[in-house]
Amino acid sequence: MTATATTTHRVPYFSQWESSALVPGFVSGSVAAADDPLWRSSGAGTAAEYAFWAPRMCGMACLRMALGHFGRPVPASVPLVREALAAGAYVREGDQVQGLIYAPFATWVASRWGLFAEARPRLSVDEVDAEISRGRLVLISVYKTIRTLDPRPAGRGGHLVLAVGSGPDHITIHNPSGFPDHSQRFHRVPKADLGRFFAGRGVVLGPAPQDRP
Template structure:
C-alpha cells in the first residue's frame, strides 16, 4: 500500500493573478488585462497574454525551484530561456512544447538538479519518485481541474505531483481554480487514468 506523503511545495499559477484563473480560462477576461502582468517579467501585456496560457511547464518548474531551494525567476524570462534551450519551439503564433528531453537537460545544467524525461511513466512510478523526495511534472488533460467526466483526450497540460496516498495523487495545478484545484489538489486514483497521458518529467536533488 502507498504510504501518504506530501511535500511542502510553494504554488505558482501560470497567470500572475491566480484568483482570476476562472475568468481567464472561460474567456470572460483577457490575460492582457491581468492587473499583475508586469510581475511576469514580460515587456508588454501582449507578450504576457501570449505566453500565460502556455506556461504550465514554467509554472511547475518555478514551484520545483522554490521547493529545492533555488532562486525562482519570473515566468516570461524563464520562457525565453526555455526557448533558447529548445524546450519550446515557436513558429509565429504556434508553440511546440514542453519538449521533455531538452527541458530536462536545461534544468540539469542550469540548476544542477536531477531532471529526467519519462516518455513512459506509470502512476506507480510517480508514487515511487514522490517517496524519494522528488517531484513529477505529469502530462494530463486541462479539465482535470474539474474532474471532467469526459475529457477530450489525455495529456496536453502539465501539473506538478507533490504528494501521493493510497487513493489519490496530490498535485499543484498551474491552471487550477482558486480554493478548489490549485494547491494540494487530491486527484482520486480512479479518476486519474482518464486524464493522465503516462508521461512526464521527474525533478529532484542530485544524489
C-alpha cells in the same frame, strides 16, 4: 508498487497566470490575459507578450514550484520562457508553439540549476508514487479539465501539473491552471479518476545528490 502511506511535499505554488484568483475568468475567456492587473510581475516586456505566453506556461509554473521547493532562485515566468526557448524546450513558429519538449527541458534544468531531471516518455502512476517517496516531484501530462475532474475529458495530456504528493488512493497535485480554493494547491486527485486525464508521460525533478541529507 502503489504507495501504502501518504506523502506530501511542502511545495510553493505558482499559477501560470500572475493573478491566480482570476483563473476561472482567464480559462472561460471572460477576462483577457492582457487585462491581468499583475502582468508586469511576469517579467514580460508588454501585456501582449504576457497574454501570448500565460496560457502556455504550465510547464514554467511547475518548474518555478520545483525550483522554490529545492532551494533554487525562482525567476519570473516570462524570462524563464525565453531561456526555455533558447534551450530548445519550446519551439515557436509565429503564433504556434511546440512544447514542452521533455528531453531538452530536462537537460536544461540539470545544467542550469544542478537538479536531477529526467524525461519519462513512459510513466505509470505507480512510478509517480515511487518518485514522490524518494523525495522527488513529477511533472505529469494531463488533460486540462482535470481541474474539475471532468467526467468526460476530450483527451489525455496537453497540460502539465506538478505531482507533489501521493497516497494509497490519490495523487496530490499543484495545478497551474486550477481554480482557487478548489484545484490549485494540494489538490487530491483520486487514482480512479486520474487515468481519464493522464497521458502516461512526464518529467521527474529532484535534488542534486550533493543536496540530499
